[in-house]
Amino acid sequence: MAASIEELVQVVDSTTILRLLTTKPRLLAFGEPTHGENALLDLRNKLFHELVEQHGYRAIAIESDCLMGRVVDDYVASGMGSLDDVMERGFSHEWGAFEGNRELVQWMRAYNDGRPADEQVRFAGFDGPLEITHAASPREAITRLHGYLDPDLLPCNSETLDHLLGADDRWTNPAAMMDPSQSVGRTPEAKELRVIADDLVALLDAQEPQLRTTSEDEWYQARLDARTATGLLRYHYWMADTSPSRMAWLLAVRDSMMAGNLLALAERGPTLVNAHNSHLQRDKSTIRMGGVPAQWWSAGAIVSTRLGKDYAFLATALGTIPHQGVDAPPADTLEGILYAVPQDQYVVDPRRLATAIGAVTPRVSPWYGYGPLDPTHLSSVDGLVFVKDAGVRRTQRTE
Template identity: 30%
Template sequence: MITKRLLAATVITATLLFGGCTAAPTADFGPAEFGRYVTPLDDLALPAAVDGARLVGMGEATHGNTEFLAAKQAVFAELATEHGYRVFAIEGDFGGAAAVNAYVRDGSGSAQEAVSAIGFPIYRTRELVAQVEWIRDFNTRAKAGDKISFYGVDFQRYDRNKDGLASNLSALDPGFAKEAEEALAPLTDAKFRGLDDEQQRSAAAAARTVLDTLVAREQRYAETDRAAYDLARQYATIIWQGAEWRASGADSNLRDAFMADNVGWVLDREPGRRAFLSGHNGHVLTTPYTFTPTGALLRQRLGDDYYAIGTDVVNSTFTMAGVRGSSQASISNGAAKEWARLFGEKEPGFVDFASASADPAVAAFLREPRAMTNVGNEVVPGFQFLPFTYTITLAPAESYDALVFVADATPTTLLPPS
């Protein structure tokens, strides 16, 4: 009871102090002027900038809305069919995403099984299944060298990565494969939250030793099988990243730096092929805020070869899913109502900021800081009434190259328990 009263008092106090403090600049022009630069998602035309880019990253204001996944599907379908993009990378487990790649390229398993393998409960949705099935269908009609590949760039699971390491390392050095298996035994999906600080540091050190050994033996192993070595090394890297990140106390800077490295690995593995990166807004944007996100690091490394698309929403009822179960929450970002006015009848729609900035008034508006919706997996109960807790204030055209806007977003549909 005391806890509930304290939470209620905190919410009321914060509402009084900060409730009106979200940045919401208004434009001195209307939808007629702004609409010249907007294309509806159902008639999408992407700018020439994507043809010059190596990587397009697209965010989502929440992880649990149908409309954002539909928008990503619309953008990726256009990139794949009209602009030659052949790599799909997701903010999901590397080892789990390998199961998706096997399905979309070879038909192994089912789309539901493949999506479930990614490891994050929030991805176990009918919407992502539909996207994976679209990629699979595309590949059935594509030539052997023109199929889409699917990768994960996150590292928060162990089991499938350990399986991938064992499979590739056994072909190179069965003895060391056994040693690595024993060294990495404490790192499992079932127990990754159960290690104390000392155990976590010890496990991270063991994972680093396995990785360092692989690096030291590169010449020897690569002479036997370069492809197996490259995959074994990346699986070992992913395992170490997960252990090191947890040993750090889940440091956000470290996580996003590791994901940027993994995106780089994917691009190196797919030379000459353009890639699409699907993640949260907070990971794909190109400017630092409370930490340095993956997108900011990619912009430093790739320059204009990285094109970032953000998303925003006024009203969202979204799915929250985690290891403890699932539920729904609703939020409303009043600052996004100006987008709704400007997009008008072209909502949901897409706007390229460079094109829109040809109009000086629009350019100035897009560089004004404003509160944009920024929810990860969940909103703390009671805080859905505090917009400053689920928005981030930034200048859209400084943090993204484009925006997809949705006025009202509905929750994703989770797959039934397997």
């Protein structure tokens, strides 16, 4: 068995990965089973460099706040501001502190320096403005959308909008995540805001022939604001729900917001997408929250259904994460079989791998922050990247 698997092993580079696919996808999704690990971020950055320089990719999208991501995109395009400020204000989930993300932004700024706008690389966050502890106020998105549209046709004035929104801390109250009664998502004001947001989106669609003749970037931002405003109001509505389906709805709304952002990015050109495997896989995603299981269709499943071969998914499997207590995997698991191969990093065709190994035991993670790859998903993965030790960094490129 080991010899046959070693015959499947290939070097991890962009050319090898694209050869596994039948076509160059508009969205190439690179999943990870945990966040923030050096080896994974280094590998992502390496692949992005190669995809840009050798295969014409012009954007990267990561699992971070879609509105905050505009701060990073502005910086890599213009160089205005300081890198420290961008890393603090341009990433959610505290991911601006990851060295691999800082190196990514530095490389993008250096690449863009002196290039015309149509040759520059772009950055995007594709997550909603959502954290584990709370969801953002819809103020930023709905207010900017309101100001973008024809003032003579607006469903309300800015004063009414501001009154309905109220104080932002009402929306971001962390107690609402565990206690639906603390949420403002089903108050009369929130319900009226959902109607207004729906009318604003309808007005945006109706005025497209005029608005598209101005700035394409402004139009893209307005569509992003429209998706975010309606998505956030929907998310807050379900935060106030008391039924058993509450958590499943929240998970589904989040990933549907992600999917909308990815589909919009696909319209702009070939993009590398980086997020947790569970947000990018084609199979149904599962999680246990407070001991209760929940299932939902991920952003990747939704986008794959829409785009077909223009969406490709690379899953990543890990051997060890020593500093988190994730030691060498059992030999009878998928990760254990891959761990026995001498190479530290490699990519394999998952369908050929599934034939070679047959049925295996699913790995159980000793740490909540790491999700082993479900071996039954191999048939729906386009490429499987294996990293033996998540704590080991490769030598960084500096050019």
